[in-house]
Amino acid sequence: MKQFLKKTFKIGLFIYLTLLGIQFVVDCGLKQSKNSLYETWNKIYNEEIDSDIVFFGSSRTLKHYNPSVFDKKMNVKSYNLGNNATAIDIQKIRNNIYFEKYKSTKIIVQNVDISSLFKTKEIVNKEQYFPYYTLQNFKALNNLDSSVCIEYLVPMYKYRGYLKMIDVSLKGYFSKQENNNNYKGFSVNNSSWDNKFDKLKKSLKGKKIDFSHINFEERFKIFDKMLINLNKHSEVVFLIWAPEYYERQELEGDVLIEVKNHYIEAAKNNPKIFFLDFTKDSLCLDKKYFYNSYHLNGKGASIFSSKVADSINKYYIN
Amino acid sequence: MLFNSLEFLLFLPIVFTLYWFVFKKLKIQNLFVLGASYFFYAWWDWRFLFLIIFSTIVDYLLGLQLHKEQINSKRKWLLYVSLLVNLGLLGVLKYYNFFIDSFIDAFSLFDIKLSVKTLQIILPVGISFYTFQTLSYTIDVYRKKIKPTRDFIAFAAFVTFFPQLVAGPIERATHLLPQFYRKRIFNYENAVIGMRLILWGFFQKIVIADGCAPYVNDIFENFENYSSATLVFGSILFSFQIYGDFAGYSNIAIGISRLFGFDLMRNFKYPYFSRDIAEFWRRWHISLSTWFRDYVYIPLGGSKGSSKSKIRNVFIIFIVSGFWHGANWTFIIWGALNALYFLPLLLLNKNRKYVNELDKYTNLPSLKAVLQMGGTFALTTFAWIFFRSNSLTEALGFIHHIVINTSYFKISSSYTYNHNIRPLILYLLFFVLMEWWSRNSEQFVNSFLKKYHSLRYIVYGIITFVIILNIQNKASGFIYFQF
Numbered sequence: 051m052k053q054f055l056k057k058t059f060k061i062g063l064f065i066y067l068t069l070l071g072i073q074f075v076v077d078c079g080l081k082q083s084k085n086s087l088y089e090t091w092n093k094i095y096n097e098e099i100d101s102d103i104v105f106f107g108s109s110r111t112l113k114h115y116n117p118s119v120f121d122k123k124m125n126v127k128s129y130n131l132g133n134n135a136t137a138i139d140i141q142k143i144r145n146n147i148y149f150e151k152y153k154s155t156k157i158i159v160q161n162v163d164i165s166s167l168f169k170t171k172e173i174v175n176k177e178q179y180f181p182y183y184t185l186q187n188f189k190a191l192n193n194l195d196s197s198v199c200i201e202y203l204v205p206m207y208k209y210r211g212y213l214k215m216i217d218v219s220l221k222g223y224f225s226k227q228e229n230n231n232n233y234k235g236f237s238v239n240n241s242s243w244d245n246k247f248d249k250l251k252k253s254l255k256g257k258k259i260d261f262s263h264i265n266f267e268e269r270f271k272i273f274d275k276m277l278i279n280l281n282k283h284s285e286v287v288f289l290i291w292a293p294e295y296y297e298r299q300e301l302e303g304d305v306l307i308e309v310k311n312h313y314i315e316a317a318k319n320n321p322k323i324f325f326l327d328f329t330k331d332s333l334c335l336d337k338k339y340f341y342n343s344y345h346l347n348g349k350g351a352s353i354f355s356s357k358v359a360d361s362i363n364k365y366y367i368n
Numbered sequence: 369m370l371f372n373s374l375e376f377l378l379f380l381p382i383v384f385t386l387y388w389f390v391f392k393k394l395k396i397q398n399l400f401v402l403g404a405s406y407f408f409y410a411w412w413d414w415r416f417l418f419l420i421i422f423s424t425i426v427d428y429l430l431g432l433q434l435h436k437e438q439i440n441s442k443r444k445w446l447l448y449v450s451l452l453v454n455l456g457l458l459g460v461l462k463y464y465n466f467f468i469d470s471f472i473d474a475f476s477l478f479d480i481k482l483s484v485k486t487l488q489i490i491l492p493v494g495i496s497f498y499t500f501q502t503l504s505y506t507i508d509v510y511r512k513k514i515k516p517t518r519d520f521i522a523f524a525a526f527v528t529f530f531p532q533l534v535a536g537p538i539e540r541a542t543h544l545l546p547q548f549y550r551k552r553i554f555n556y557e558n559a560v561i562g563m564r565l566i567l568w569g570f571f572q573k574i575v576i577a578d579g580c581a582p583y584v585n586d587i588f589e590n591f592e593n594y595s596s597a598t599l600v601f602g603s604i605l606f607s608f609q610i611y612g613d614f615a616g617y618s619n620i621a622i623g624i625s626r627l628f629g630f631d632l633m634r635n636f637k638y639p640y641f642s643r644d645i646a647e648f649w650r651r652w653h654i655s656l657s658t659w660f661r662d663y664v665y666i667p668l669g670g671s672k673g674s675s676k677s678k679i680r681n682v683f684i685i686f687i688v689s690g691f692w693h694g695a696n697w698t699f700i701i702w703g704a705l706n707a708l709y710f711l712p713l714l715l716l717n718k719n720r721k722y723v724n725e726l727d728k729y730t731n732l733p734s735l736k737a738v739l740q741m742g743g744t745f746a747l748t749t750f751a752w753i754f755f756r757s758n759s760l761t762e763a764l765g766f767i768h769h770i771v772i773n774t775s776y777f778k779i780s781s782s783y784t785y786n787h788n789i790r791p792l793i794l795y796l797l798f799f800v801l802m803e804w805w806s807r808n809s810e811q812f813v814n815s816f817l818k819k820y821h822s823l824r825y826i827v828y829g830i831i832t833f834v835i836i837l838n839i840q841n842k843a844s845g846f847i848y849f850q851f
Contacts, residue, residue, distance in 0.1 A: 053556055054554070054560070057560075058563070061825060061828055064829065065825075065828060065829050065832050068829050068833075069829075069832070069833060072833070200374070204836065206833065206837065207836050209837060210837050210838060210840075211837075211838070211839075211840070211841075213788070213791055213837060
């Protein structure tokens, strides 16, 4: 028995250390990767953002705020830190890591809407966090996904089902340029209008979108806490509700107004916080600026970015 | 509790430690095995424990009574009671709805509409397995092959022994029960073999079976939209999935048993290297095939007698075997197809042509053997289409589309489109190669590891690495649990 246990331990340790080594190599490759999933994270960790304006939020940030427009129009350095398919509970992970590296940023733009208040059920694009599974991240992620705990303890376990990442990691070592069209975090989508909204409308059969599953009171508390943090690390915070196609706004009904009121209240009480509402903007009326009811396409994003730059100039710079 | 779940990862070392270090006395060890087995089963649904306990008590008492009783007719009645109770429970829980639905369908052909209520119950996991195991006990006591046990705990532990409780191998009382009477001594060699079997079992389940599953599910669920080549590819992947899933479970079960000092029978002997269908059935699900052989086929007369009775017996054995898998016509057709494959060999007296092991091939098989193996694999793969399909209509539709969707070279499904299939193909090649190297031994790559002893850590490391990379977020169940 003694011999068996000794051998099992020896083999187990050998395998554990080998896997730990492999994981280290894969992680390091990803930390150097130019892949769109990792580029922004790597820049945050390597302190390469160095911007006057940063944009936080979900895919509605990622697809809407074009830094090239801001840089040109405002003569500043900007960076889009939007993270696809994230609600505030996940967004704050990126925010907090950014604030660890950059204690203060001149202007922070936080995109706001209803979907950011959803409760995250699963971590989308989980692989983006793999090379940076630190204790700090682990806590926040583990609250959303219990398997993170085992991924943290068992080497290479986090890469299960993500074989492609090993390939991405190797490319990272050889500084191979990935198929990455992002510019300073901004990810443009030039597609034309898809039919998803029509399907949504059909499925609703004349009813409004059901938001009853969201406990807004609880979500607002999380948001308010996040806002305090944003405020602490910036000179000024802009809460911006980016355009949504007008018909979608109709389907969101009174909830849109209630949620908006909360942001208005938040801005009212603090001179360092501004709320800019683009839901009444003319962009919202024309499908040609959208690729779906919730996201602007490249053309729409450029116009919207230009309008936001003007507004910031108007409210803050001047 | 699933072998590939986190709970089991905690359960096994705890049970192992308590078994060898705390409960050292035989009787207490047996009691502990029984408790652990009940816990293992109750993790899934504790209510069905009562069924096992009931079945255990009935067969225990009947065994004692059979031994006491000297009058043959009375002994026969006692056996009938055991068959009635065990098969009755199985019949009601597993087959009742099938028969009711079939009657309703049959009557509807004559425009008679019946309205009989079906049962809204779930099938207890592993009921077909433990029912057959307890039946083997009473039948063997009836045949006076073994003496009944007076040790209820040992008997109950034999019925519910957790490694093989829910998906076999279906053990015989003559083989497993005596092991509960003997003091188990920890054996290093046995434990090492056990660990290797567990490792290979996990590879078979997690990498091969679970790797094939999403492709198979997609192709079988949307067969109308895919090319012939894709459907053939899906069927081939299912052949690997079902083998990986079931052989994986068996290997893990046998491996765990070895860790506890028990020896379970082999359930698979590299069946896809079979050179004809008769050999396939000597290598596939051996514990069930031999059960049917000993308790059904031979009592019916086996392969003795006239051609007519031979044909009848073969059809009975294969159809019953198919029906054992599930209450669906697809399983019956699957069994009947195998009977059709087997019959020519039996009638031409060629069914025992390949009883020797595969060791005559020093390295690679001969071209003739490759063709024979390929042919046998093709036949079994064709039969698996019925096994995998949800209904006879679906199975026939699938085959029909293989013929009519005449793109014979283009493999593409929505799953292959969205996922890189190359790793799976590599794993399958690696799997076939490893199995070929292991073909003469129960353990995987035994001869290889003996020859290159120092490389074993690397081999274990690679296999563990691949397993970890393929573990799924949610542990997937084993296909044979539903039977």
